[in-house]
Amino acid sequence: MKIPVVENVLKLNDEIARQNRLAFEAAGVYVVDLIGAPGCGKTALLEATLQKLGGILEIGVIAGDPATSRDAERLAGYCDNIVQINTGNGCHLDANQVRQAMGRLDIASLDLLFIENVGNLICPVGFDLGQHSKVGMFSVCQGADKAAKHPYLPLVAAAILLNKIDLLAHVPFDLQQFRADLKRINAAAPLLEISVIQNQIAPWLNWLTHACTGRGEHRAPEYQPGVAES
Ligand code: MG
Numbered sequence: 001m002k003i004p005v006v007e008n009v010l011k012l013n014d015e016i017a018r019q020n021r022l023a024f025e026a027a028g029v030y031v032v033d034l035i036g037a038p039g040c041g042k043t044a045l046l047e048a049t050l051q052k053l054g055g056i057l058e059i060g061v062i063a064g065d066p067a068t069s070r071d072a073e074r075l076a077g078y079c080d081n082i083v084q085i086n087t088g089n090g091c092h093l094d095a096n097q098v099r100q101a102m103g104r105l106d107i108a109s110l111d112l113l114f115i116e117n118v119g120n121l122i123c124p125v126g127f128d129l130g131q132h133s134k135v136g137m138f139s140v141c142q143g144a145d146k147a148a149k150h151p152y153l154p155l156v157a158a159a160i161l162l163n164k165i166d167l168l169a170h171v172p173f174d175l176q177q178f179r180a181d182l183k184r185i186n187a188a189a190p191l192l193e194i195s196v197i198q199n200q201i202a203p204w205l206n207w208l209t210h211a212c213t214g215r216g217e218h219r220a221p222e223y224q225p226g227v228a229e230s
């Protein structure tokens with residue numbers, strides 16, 4: 001009877017996520033769940049974002065990693081409201097871990113909360129954390145086929161980041177193919193092409209400030225078999 005157990009785990013997760021969402025709404029904080037593979041630049045993006053927007057918005061971060069508090073230490077220079085979650089063998093954050101972390105943050109004081117998920121393109125997509133938006137992050141170093149191979153992330157994402165575009169001249173990456181795949185999977189999600197290391201993140205900052213001000217919850221479209229494949 002394995003399937004009912006899995007269903008119950010997700011049901012419980014969804015219920016806690018619902019409570020998280022209510023708490024975020026009550027606190028008036030906009031919450032972004034940032035999902036991408038290890039090394040795509042999630043923490044570097046958050047560092048740059050905190051530098052740019054930290055003086056304008058009150059920002060907090062929940063950082064998930066299997067081990068170490070290195071991300072939290074990197075980000076602590078720019079923000080006080082930060083919690084690191086070590087998931088050990090766990091390959092994603094769940095709503096209960098986020099709820100525990102929320103207890104260690106002053107969420108009522110925040111305008112914006114980032115949840116940096118565990119570096120993984122698969123199961124973080126399926127776990128609702130109570131966020132307003134899931135944002136997917138790729139980099140040109142990973143290869144242009146990754147959105148097509150992992151279509152559920154772009155499918156549910158409110159926006160897609162493509163980082164390290166400064167390396168386009170140095171790595172084999174078919175940008176037209178990547179753009180076409182994303183358009184086919186989820187035409188509604190804007191593709192934000194950025195280079196964190198060269199401080200070219202304006203498309204992201206524009207999207208983020210707009211999303212944060214609008215405060216709308218992003219409703220992911222239904223998955224249609226065949227649309228995201230091939
Ligand atoms: Mg990180």
Ligand code: ZN
Pocket residue numbers: 090091092123124
């Ligand atoms: Zn997982």
